[in-house]
Amino acid sequence: MYIRRSIVLWNLASSLQRGGEGTYIRRSIVLWNLASSLTKLSGLHTDGFSSADILSKVKSMVGNSDTHLTRVLFCGPHFPASHNYTREYLQKYPFVQVDDVPLDDVPNVIEKYHMCVVKTMKLDSNVLSRATQMKLVMQYGVGVEGIDINAATKYGIKVARIPGDVTGNAASCAEMAIYLMMGLLRKQVFILGFGNIGIDLAKRLRAFGVKVIATKRSWGSYSQDSCQTNVHGDLVDEKGGHEDIHKFASNADIIVCCLSLNRQTAGIVNKTFISSMRKGALLVNIARGGLLDYEAVLNHLKSGHLGGLGIDVAWTEPFDPDDPILKFKNVIITPHVAGVTEHSYRFMAKVVGDVSLQLHAGASLTGIEFVN
Incomplete structure (x- = not known):
């Protein structure tokens, strides 16, 4: 009885298979699995075909596509x-x-x-x-x-x-950073993390005539050729390492976080970092929310030391619309869409x-x- 059902299913799989390798192939695989289940329930042999014979035929018919x-x-x-x-x-x-x-x-x-x-x-x-x-x-x-x-x-x-x-993601993130900075653009910008986004950001900032300072853990991978433009020359006016982040923060009007988030960078923009910033300086985060220490940001907004915050990423996403940070008029937030372009x-x-x-x-x- 089960063998006959398996043969029917095999014939149906055959018909579907003849319909093409695209949509119907997965239906054939489903039918083969059904045939497998049915034949396993029976030890009968019919017309010289064992359950293994039928499974072999069905498997051959669908080309064993499931495993491929x-x-x-x-x-x-x-x-x-x-x-x-x-x-x-x-x-x-x-x-x-x-x-x-x-x-x-x-x-x-x-x-x-x-x-x-x-x-x-x-x-x-x-x-x-x-x-x-x-x-x-x-x-x-x-x-x-x-x-x-x-x-x-x-x-x-x-x-x-x-x-x-190569995807345009870095370019669109750089443009979002500039959007967040446009209202209060000053004279000196500190790019914290000079990777692909940092490079694209520096290229665009040159048009505003600002001084660009940047830090990178290792400048060995920094290519002068990749960071040159025919019009503006070198994109970075002053380069530093991780040990320079507080010094650079004290000299910048705007700080833009472009770092990757890992164990070394989590919470890197903390109380010490923000305290080292100029009073009234602006902070922009285009990378990951976890780079910023939440309590440090909130407290420095309350005290007025932090002049403004522009973020495309948050500590938790989606971000709570009732979060105290969003009550400040000098805070701009976008919903992690900097890299989302067609x-x-x-x-x-x-x-x-x-x-x-x-x-x-x-x-x-x-x-x-x-x-x-």
Whole structure:
């Protein structure tokens, strides 16, 4: 009885398969799984076909496509253009499956996926331990602070981000920083963290005739060629290291945070840092909310020492609209949209799509920056 049902399902799978490799292939896989379940329930042999024979035929008919799918997981519903654009880019490649899953469901399904785009998800050791098929965890952008990189390395999972200098992300973040500064632009700007965003910001600030000072942990990777313009020359008037941040803060009218968030930089803009700033100086954060010590910012706004705050990122997101910091008239906040442009999201979708195709083919992964 069950064998006959399996044969019916196999025939139906055959019909669906003839419809093409795209939409119907996954239905065939489902039917094959159903056939598998039914035949396992029966030890009967009919017309010379054992249950194993039927499974073999069904498996052959659908081309064993299930085992050759590369599954890409997007975590959570936020920034829907990320997974929608990636699906659009990969629509001609039915062997790459792109799913977006609610954040609470990720731990329960992550074992099924080979590649994960975290977005706002926090992937700790517990979640990563369940990702038994995972090859790559990456960010739809540059921030990987939500990923336990040590745990990923332990489980043999590569972690990567998309370089902001090629997607337009750094440029749009730099423009957002200028937007936040426009109302009270002064004469000297301190760029705390001179990476891709810092470089693009300095290029744009030159048009305002300001003096640019900047710090970077290591200027060994600083290319004079990449930071030169034919009109303005060197983009940075004074360069310093981490040990110079308080001195530079005391000399700047505006400080712009462009650092990556990690153990070394978390809370770097603290009470000591803000106290070293000029009274009335402005603070702009275009990177990550965790770079700023919340209590230090709030207290210095209350005292009037901090002249103004412009942030595109917050300590928790979404940020509480009733938070005391938002009561100050000299505070401007935007909802983490600096890097959200049509251009950057289309480009990042292409990067994610290309990487998933490389992963499927077993080729070297290019176009991303590994952090482990």
